[in-house]
Amino acid sequence: MILKSNSQLQWFVRKLRPLLRAHLLSVSLIVLSSLMFLLDPLLIKWLIDKVLPKRDIRLLLLAAGAFLGIYVCRLGFSALAGMVSFRTVQNLVFRIRLDILEHMNLLSADFHESTPIGEKLYRMEQDVDQVAELGSSLVPYVLQTTFNAFFVIGTMFFLDFRLTILLLPLMPLFFVFRRRFEGQLRQASDSAQQQSSRESSFLQEHLASVIQIQLLRRERSQVQAFLERASARMKALNHRTLTETLFRTCYMAVIALGTIATLGYGGYEVFVGALTVGGLVAFYSYLARLFDPLNAAVDIYSRFNRLSASIRRIVEVIEKTPTVSESPSAMHFPSSSRGCVELQRVSFSYGKATPVVDGLELKLEAGEKVALVGVSGSGKSTITKLIARLYDVNQGAIHIDGIDVRDVRLESLRTNVCYLMQDAVLFDRTLKENLLLGKPSATNRDLFGALETADLGELISCLPQGWDTPIGPKGNFLSGGERQRLALARLVLQNPSVLLLDESTSALDAPSERRVFTNLVERFADKTIVFVSHRISALKWVDRIVVLNGGIVEEQGTHDRLVGNGGLYALLHNSPAPAGGQGFYPISSENI
Numbered sequence: 001m002i003l004k005s006n007s008q009l010q011w012f013v014r015k016l017r018p019l020l021r022a023h024l025l026s027v028s029l030i031v032l033s034s035l036m037f038l039l040d041p042l043l044i045k046w047l048i049d050k051v052l053p054k055r056d057i058r059l060l061l062l063a064a065g066a067f068l069g070i071y072v073c074r075l076g077f078s079a080l081a082g083m084v085s086f087r088t089v090q091n092l093v094f095r096i097r098l099d100i101l102e103h104m105n106l107l108s109a110d111f112h113e114s115t116p117i118g119e120k121l122y123r124m125e126q127d128v129d130q131v132a133e134l135g136s137s138l139v140p141y142v143l144q145t146t147f148n149a150f151f152v153i154g155t156m157f158f159l160d161f162r163l164t165i166l167l168l169p170l171m172p173l174f175f176v177f178r179r180r181f182e183g184q185l186r187q188a189s190d191s192a193q194q195q196s197s198r199e200s201s202f203l204q205e206h207l208a209s210v211i212q213i214q215l216l217r218r219e220r221s222q223v224q225a226f227l228e229r230a231s232a233r234m235k236a237l238n239h240r241t242l243t244e245t246l247f248r249t250c251y252m253a254v255i256a257l258g259t260i261a262t263l264g265y266g267g268y269e270v271f272v273g274a275l276t277v278g279g280l281v282a283f284y285s286y287l288a289r290l291f292d293p294l295n296a297a298v299d300i301y302s303r304f305n306r307l308s309a310s311i312r313r314i315v316e317v318i319e320k321t322p323t324v325s326e327s328p329s330a331m332h333f334p335s336s337s338r339g340c341v342e343l344q345r346v347s348f349s350y351g352k353a354t355p356v357v358d359g360l361e362l363k364l365e366a367g368e369k370v371a372l373v374g375v376s377g378s379g380k381s382t383i384t385k386l387i388a389r390l391y392d393v394n395q396g397a398i399h400i401d402g403i404d405v406r407d408v409r410l411e412s413l414r415t416n417v418c419y420l421m422q423d424a425v426l427f428d429r430t431l432k433e434n435l436l437l438g439k440p441s442a443t444n445r446d447l448f449g450a451l452e453t454a455d456l457g458e459l460i461s462c463l464p465q466g467w468d469t470p471i472g473p474k475g476n477f478l479s480g481g482e483r484q485r486l487a488l489a490r491l492v493l494q495n496p497s498v499l500l501l502d503e504s505t506s507a508l509d510a511p512s513e514r515r516v517f518t519n520l521v522e523r524f525a526d527k528t529i530v531f532v533s534h535r536i537s538a539l540k541w542v543d544r545i546v547v548l549n550g551g552i553v554e555e556q557g558t559h560d561r562l563v564g565n566g567g568l569y570a571l572l573h574n575s576p577a578p579a580g581g582q583g584f585y586p587i588s589s590e591n592i
């Protein structure tokens with residue numbers, strides 16, 4: 001069995017089941033068409049042995065008519081079967097792709113942050129196409145092959161028992177070759193798919209960052225890297241074809257042996273009168289047809305290998321359980337949460353790396369405005385991601401309004417706690433459509449209010465088509481600062497109880513950032529806001545500043561108190577700024 005794991009087979013059968021009726025139809029048509037195909041040699045035998053010697057023109061016309069009938073039926077059935085099977089394939093592609101898309105939507109940040117998009121796309125596109133095409137043709141193909149084999153062997157026994165007995169031992173040879181090549185074929189198939197996916201991941205990343213590559217003047221080295229991947233892929237594909245060809249050639253040698261035996265021994269039987277000439281011709285035609293199904297079995301075998309490699313890759317994604325998942329007893333926040341956030345002895349690390357957060361204790365009161373500061377890499381983003389439950393803590397717990405975030409329905413959590421990252425993620429749609437993603441039912445007044453809060457009120461009048469201006473792929477038609485503020489306006493529309501702003505105003509000038517902060521505090525006076533900004537001076541006014549260092553809270557308090565303490569915060573605040581004495585960081589480690 002090539003599909004080693006039961007779950008892979010089960011998954012495939014489950015996908016195929018709804019299409020069973022279409023399958024049965026296409027299988028019946030295929031069987032009918034092959035039955036027509038198998039009647040040929042018998043008709044030829046009749047023609048040679050009975051019609052030609054009698055020189056009867058009526059019988060000859062009857063034979064020609066029978067041939068015509070057989071061909072018309074054969075072509076008709078096979079054309080119909082082709083159409084039905086094409087529709088089945090498309091249906092299967094659609095179902096599997098939808099399944100993967102829905103499952104990808106469930107998977108957590110760890111998967112999405114560590115898997116290249118090219119890799120995910122390869123599984124959704126090439127692997128799905130392979131599974132649908134090979135998979136849906138496999139069942140009719142296997143049935144047709146089995147049917148043909150039985151029909152042909154039966155008729156051969158009927159035509160010449162001894163000759164058939166002579167030929168049958170050749171058949172097990174096929175299985176000997178199969179066993180001999182099994183491992184090699186599978187390995188070659190897996191490696192070809194892996195290399196193809198590696199190449200497409202590389203291309204995907206390259207195409208998404210061509211401008212950056214031009215700026216770095218790394219076009220040549222990228223082409224070199226592409227060549228390396230492309231040649232590895234070519235090698236793997238060539239190796240796969242070579243292995244398959246070798247297998248096929250060995251197999252064809254068996255067919256040649258069979259043909260020689262038939263012509264030699266069959267010819268002798270005609271000499272001694274044990275077989276008619278028509279019988280020999282019919283037997284010879286059936287021999288080719290006997291090897292047809294066996295040949296097809298070889299083909300089925302390599303198809304099956306490719307199919308199982310693709311199924312394995314799809315099932316790998318489909319069966320991946322999201323690391324952040326909803327417990328069956330998860331609940332909604334009562335109405336809208338108050339926004340009291342409590343981190344209790346929280347420890348967390350990415351993979352097996354050293355902990356980024358180590359026994360952190362932190363409580364944010366409902367409605368409090370808190371700044372998270374610390375040098376770059378001190379874990380500010382990680383903490384905000386943990387609160388938004390993009391990742392789950394390794395130890396400890398995070399409570400919101402006294403409820404562990406792991407016990408809250410993800411939908412409810414994401415309605416009440418919103419995390420905005422530094423790199424604003426916008427979509428290739430119009431400005432209005434981007435905003436409506438925050439609140440589909442928003443009125444124009446809501447939208448305008450949100451833009452005002454994000455200090456983007458004037459943007460509409462500057463854009464050629466106002467609300468309906470397309471903002472380009474990833475929002476490229478806007479400036480960096482505009483993109484960030486548009487994402488912020490979208491967050492404003494979501495109206496959460498806890499706002500986590502992770503350097504989400506980093507591209508703004510200081511006065512503009514200040515205006516945005518003031519607007520936010522005014523609009524979300526009773527909501528909890530966590531500000532992460534590299535501009536410490538912009539955050540002096542918050543209720544509390546929390547200074548992180550090495551995964552724990554180093555100190556916390558108001559700006560004046562922390563400056564008075566003369567600790568890490570004072571150092572960060574007083575470090576020389578590039579312009580305007582604003583207190584920028586990260587600062588060099590010697591400063592600390």
Ligand SMILES: Nc1ncnc2c1ncn2[C@@H]1O[C@H](COP(=O)(O)OP(=O)(O)O)[C@@H](O)[C@H]1O
Pocket residue numbers: 113350356374375376377378379380381382383
């Ligand atoms: N997805 C990730 N996988 C592995 N390590 C990560 C990931 N994200 C961040 N880190 C590591 O965690 C540490 C803290 O990162 P982060 O929370 O982003 O810091 P900050 O936001 O304070 O600059 C860094 O050392 C960083 O290398």
Ligand SMILES: [Mg+2]
Pocket residue numbers: 380381382502503
């Ligand atoms: Mg960060």
